[in-house]
Amino acid sequence: MPGFLTPMGASLAGHPPSGPEWVFEVKWDGVRGLVYIEDKQLTIYSRTNNRCDRQYPELQVLPHFIAARNAILDGEIVALDAHGVSKFELIQPRIHQQDANSIAKMAQKSPVHFYVFDLVYLDGYDLRRVELSERKRALKAILKPHPLLRFSDDFAAGAELLEAARQAGLEGLIAKCKSSFYESRRSRQWLKIKLTHQQEFVIAGYLPGERDYFGSLALGYYEGGSLIYAGNVGTGFNERTLRELWHVLEPRRISKMPFAKADKIPKGTVWVKPELVAQIKFQNWTEDRKLRAPVFLGLRDDKPAIEVEREESPGVVPSQLLPAGKNEIPATIGGHPIKFTNLDKIYYPEDGFTKRDLLNYYAGVADLLLPYLKDRPLSLKRYPNGIHEPFFFQKNTPETYPAWLRTEVLPSDGRPIRYVFAQDRASLLYLVNLGCIDHNPWMSRIGSLECPDYILIDLDPQQCEFDKIVEAALLVKEKLDAIGLTGYPKTTGGDGMHIFVPIEPRYTYAQARSFAEVISRLLASERPDLFTTPRAVEKREKNRVYFDYLQLAESKTISSAYSARAYDGAPVSTPLTWEEVRPGLHPSQFDIANCPERFARAGDLFEGVLRKPQKLEKAFPKLEKLVRG
């Protein structure tokens, strides 16, 4: 029986997929649970492998209603409201409850249910490489009736189930590919389609009501410096939160309305200084840009009010530059005419993403990506027929390309090369339309082409798990910390990770490279079990991390941050916080479908790469000292 197991995850999708290979389930709003049964003994692990069966003693009966000696079941632990709808708010107080008395009382008064949807292991058989439809069949066969144990039914009609879920006030759907294997990662074989959304809003006032304290809160968000009214939230409070909110609202009373316009705001609203931020769950936005069915979840003190804006979640509120329908769309971007062609061509056959999807991705992230391409010569890597068909490199720009593209002629070993640049949105989208899936800029900019503006630390796995890359990256961070430098980590979108150490463009490529080389040799000598350095692939030891410092040279390139990659799953090279660099991180968690939402939330985590160049004069002696021991 496999030991620790990471549960399979679903990727976000905007609408249910169609086709006979998909089945649909209700998305239960509770906590994920992997139920292990060994000789009638039950243990439950959470998504992050924390044991949590102590929280739910009422589930101890489950082994008696599952006809198996040894099994691992996957499902969701839920608390149901009066209508039988699972509500996260109802189970939340139980998740971290430590007090045995409270646990027992809640187990008695409002028992949780286990909605089981998958069977990973059964009596000697590892079912992870068995297709989903077979696993479900086996699961159904071993379940015996019990009120707390429920099979999560599957349905064939996605659109209909989604509508029914909407009517019932459910959170959303999960779509699963019938033939999918059970993988311990987020996959596009499983998709989640959400009906409810969450974001922060500024509290700008309250409306007195029948009950004590207040009836509802007036919510807003900033747009271009103005506070825009988003509707009122009147539910989600209890006696305590009403009272506590009242005490923080009262001292903030003001007489002047903080909203820019008075449109459709209820009369009698009492204004408060727009300083408090509330987390709100809601079903969707109405046509006139108000919240439908908002629910108050809590106050947030980690976000300044002025930063609260309306979040457009891609796929859910599709803001599509190139809508579906026509295979070819003439457009004007930034005053330049571009004919977008072959939009329905499949670029990612395993995932169904088309050239249109890729263009829409880049249109959405252009503002984030462009600073990392600006003023840098590009090596075009063109995939005219998608990721599984041949690609070719192109450095020289044909004379026939539009004159508004910036180009520069640079000397080269052979004849001079006229490099192209992506200086703006139009240039970027023009290049994507040529079949450039990833974008590969130089590490130096016009004006100082011989001096890189960051040291690239490139960690590549030699047939090892991503957790080793994570371990290696954290060791790199340790060394950087020790010599007083800041590094910025990102996934490559492939198997490895990049760490960028921004520097002033005063050091030659050779100097920057030797800096990376010294770090690599230092780490390799300290952890020969983790790193391998030989250039020749066949000499690199397996199950190691290859620290590649050779890619740091003039005219060499790597895929930029925010670049999509030409691999199955349509992954994106994604900047990370160091807190995210920990076991369980996997590059497949970030793809062209879910990244725009992440970027809207996380902002530009690579900002410091351009904004905070560092000097090496002090760091180099420190590094030499470390090497000498």
Next chain:
DNA sequence: ACAGCCT
């Protein structure tokens, strides 16, 4: 996407 060569 385009040029140049082929039929």
Next chain:
DNA sequence: AGGCTGTCAGGCACT
């Protein structure tokens, strides 16, 4: 005229 084909990088460590 129309269709097919070739082209669209390059440096460097290592052998």
Next chain:
DNA sequence: AGTGCC
């Protein structure tokens, strides 16, 4: 000089 790798 040839080749594999990025």
